[in-house]
Amino acid sequence: MRPNIDPTAQSIEISGIRQFFNMVSDEQGVTSLTIGQPDFSTPDHVKNAAKIALDTNQTTYTPNAGLMALRTAISDFYERNYGVNYQPDSEVIVTSGASQAIDIALRTILTAGDDVLLPAPIYPGYEPSIKMNGAEPVHIDTTHDDFKLTKDHLKEHITSRTKCVVLPYPSNPTGASFTKEELANLVSVLKHENIFILADEIYSELIYDQEHTSIAQFEDVKDRTIVINGVSKSHAMTGFRIGYALAPEWLSKHMLKVHQFNVSCASSISQHAAIEALTNGLDDPIAMRDAYKQRRDYMYSRLKNMGLEVNKPDGAFYFFPAFPIDKSSFDFGLDLVQKGKVALVPGSSFSSIGEGYMRLSYAYHMSTIEEGLNRLESFLLKENMIS
Numbered sequence: 436m437r438p439n440i441d442p443t444a445q446s447i448e449i450s451g452i453r454q455f456f457n458m459v460s461d462e463q464g465v466t467s468l469t470i471g472q473p474d475f476s477t478p479d480h481v482k483n484a485a486k487i488a489l490d491t492n493q494t495t496y497t498p499n500a501g502l503m504a505l506r507t508a509i510s511d512f513y514e515r516n517y518g519v520n521y522q523p524d525s526e527v528i529v530t531s532g533a534s535q536a537i538d539i540a541l542r543t544i545l546t547a548g549d550d551v552l553l554p555a556p557i558y559p560g561y562e563p564s565i566k567m568n569g570a571e572p573v574h575i576d577t578t579h580d581d582f583k584l585t586k587d588h589l590k591e592h593i594t595s596r597t598k599c600v601v602l603p604y605p606s607n608p609t610g611a612s613f614t615k616e617e618l619a620n621l622v623s624v625l626k627h628e629n630i631f632i633l634a635d636e637i638y639s640e641l642i643y644d645q646e647h648t649s650i651a652q653f654e655d656v657k658d659r660t661i662v663i664n665g666v667s668k669s670h671a672m673t674g675f676r677i678g679y680a681l682a683p684e685w686l687s688k689h690m691l692k693v694h695q696f697n698v699s700c701a702s703s704i705s706q707h708a709a710i711e712a713l714t715n716g717l718d719d720p721i722a723m724r725d726a727y728k729q730r731r732d733y734m735y736s737r738l739k740n741m742g743l744e745v746n747k748p749d750g751a752f753y754f755f756p757a758f759p760i761d762k763s764s765f766d767f768g769l770d771l772v773q774k775g776k777v778a779l780v781p782g783s784s785f786s787s788i789g790e791g792y793m794r795l796s797y798a799y800h801m802s803t804i805e806e807g808l809n810r811l812e813s814f815l816l817k818e819n820m821i822s
Contacts, residue, residue, distance in 0.1 A: 443566055452471075465772055465778050468799060471796050501528065509523070535697065537663055539690050547569030551598060552575055555785065558785065578788060593624075600633070602633065604636065604750075608794040612645070612647070618648055622655055636649060641669070661690075669712075670719050670720065675702070727752050727797065735747050738756050743821070758791065764789065765783055771811070
């Protein structure tokens, strides 16, 4: 006999993104447009900072909340770029990636029976943490509103059980983001509700035709807002695993306790690299963002010319077009791999509301994007799905 394990842990499934990737990874000759990480190398000066930290034996524990130099750099970064002030000694927590920041935030604020509002389609990383806390995810269909949460959505879905609303923007998988005016509309509702706001801004430096606005700029809701960010996307540092959480002191001190007993502290070497990124590498994201914008514009033109229903992303590096299919997006994805030799991520990976859609990443070299789109178009023509 084996001891019982938590039924909630048993019920959680591996991410649909990863399931699909594992299933098709052995297929030969497939062009993939699936991966959601920068194809750029970490800047040399950042890598050198990590090497120096190793050579000078900066290999011990750091304070639980992170090195003060890094917390100060994060605080300065948010004030400079987004006009929001957080105290480095009491309102900034350095985490092992943005995913851990999300987890400690949700574990701090949620109790059994709570509801969390999720604008869908949405990155699948939130739902398991919500369920592990005994709370329930409530998916809100945004497909008829340019993939953006609206104040009408909030009015319709906020109940006495609602504890938190998640605002991931720019969004994975849709690339949708909010203007300052759109956020103000959300705030006009949220300021009257006693609920938390979890603002996942990991793609904030990858926004193309407007400036990123943090909802923490709105004083009416800042005291109930947790901002999530990191250097993975902005500085091509996914493997360094440095994220951070920004929250008012009254809340941050409790999140720090959860963090302390979870990982103790983020990697010391990675923290030194992140200090370099956020002090001497403030312009590093610009060249990457310019390249992504060029790729975005090319992919948008190609998808529109195929006759697909598609929104032009505001940021991140994803497209989420609808496809005229009579089967599940997962099965359609398998057909694309096996018959078209191109891999996309099924929309169902981003909640059931994503059915009928597929995610394409343009975090690839232009030659790979061109080949992938050529194969996609050839497949759709052959299957008489476009003309």
